[in-house]
Amino acid sequence: MNRLTASLQRFAATTRARTLEFLRDRSALSWNLLFPIVLVGGFAMIFSGEPEPLFRVAVMGAPTSATAAFLETPGVATEPVQAQDTAIQRVARQRIDMLLDVETQPVRYWINPNAQSGALLEHLLRATLTAEPPQRVAVAGDPIRYVDWVLPGILAMNVMFSSLWGVGYGIVRYRKNGYLKRLNATPLTALEFICAQLASRLGLVVLMTSIMFAGCQWLIGFRMAGSALDLLVVAVLGSVAMIALGLIIAARVTSEELASGMLNIFSWPMLVLSGVFYSIDEAPQWLQGLAQWLPLTHILDAARAIMLDGAGLWEVRGALLALAAMSIALLVLGASLFKWTPQG
Known part of the structure; x- marks a missing residue:
């Protein structure tokens, strides 16, 4: 009986400690409380308009x-x-x-x-x-299947998650366990470290996305009206923009819980507003304007134009220029904010 009582006491103490740890982490607590409200509010704004016309x-x-x-x-x-x-x-x-x-x-x-x-x-x-x-x-023409329309969104979503979480979450974990502190004692500079992270993740993301692209083409035979090389250019530019965004999140954050929340804050609005699974043409104009500030929107616009309409790089130059500008701005900001240790 004494052993059971002692076991229950240890269980209760551990449960209480973990609960207090979570409640005292204001970033994680705020994320768990606010994220569902923000997500529901976003969907309400998009789908609260007039019914779809016939x-x-x-x-x-x-x-x-x-x-x-x-x-x-x-x-x-x-x-x-x-x-x-x-x-x-x-x-x-x-x-x-x-x-x-x-x-x-x-x-x-x-x-x-x-x-x-x-x-x-x-x-x-x-x-x-x-x-x-x-x-x-x-005017003759076959309809675009939903699978043809949504596939660029699935591929772009894979680029987004692989880039954001692979870089953002990984660097925060390095900082927390002291790995970055040890690297700081070497001749390695912050710029070299960031460029190495960018190159490594870029190669992995493009490789994995290419395998997914080839596998989906073999399995379902989706529409590909444009050039695969043009699509590769979009994938590379889009991956760089997403990796740069992940570096912004990882530049100074030391808590894995906070990093997870911030990554979700960036990724979920892009999933909702960029049109991964559905078009936002019926959303309010201000919301469509907001979507133009998200890199995933430009990735999807360029990829769908190439895959569905046979557009070339010149036709999607607006999206490519937007991705290039976002990449440069985010990389410069991420490099300037980066710190090796929690103290600086």
Whole structure:
């Protein structure tokens, strides 16, 4: 009985000590309390808008009185056309249901005969414009499967987690167990150490992502309209940006719990806002603007343009320049903030 009592006392003391340790770690406690609220709030902001429209129509020109009745039909959402060729390509890929040019006489429209929603929308248009039948232009093209659309997101997500956690969490652990302190006693400089971490993780991330890419292509045969070399350039630039972000987190943090929380703070908003599993086209404009400050957004924009639309590096130069600028800024900041030991 005495042995059982002593065992229970040791158990209770250990439980109490671990609980107090967690409660006194304000960073870990705050993360566990605030993260669910932030995550739910983020999803609420993205999906709290109007219900999804039944049809999407891209419109060239100002609607006339004749076409206004069609465009104001409940369930029809319109958007202005920025580039006609791009809009026609979106019709071919069934990303929009119709392209409508209201400036021509008669009205001209582009439709994909293989899209059921487009066929229904065509009947509605012709029933509305009975006085002067519109001119039909058929655009052939297969739809983009969801697996084709989501695969770049899965690959980019792997790059993000491998880069952030591989560098950020690893360096914090080195600092906590004194490994960095021992390195500081050697001729190795901080810049050399950071560059070595960058090179090592970059090689591993690109290698693992390439293996995943080849394996998925062999298993499911996803769409790859562009150049694999162009996609590799995006992967390298995106990996550098993510590794640099991980170095920012690891520059001064000494607590593994705090590092874990900060890594989640950076990674989960990117998963939610960058469009890994779903498009955020229906999210508020300010939220879409915020997503442009996240490296994962530019990785996905460039990768999907290359894989789905056959774009080249020149067409995705905006995303590449953004990734390069983020990489340089984050690396400079990470190097300036880096310290070998908790004391400095």
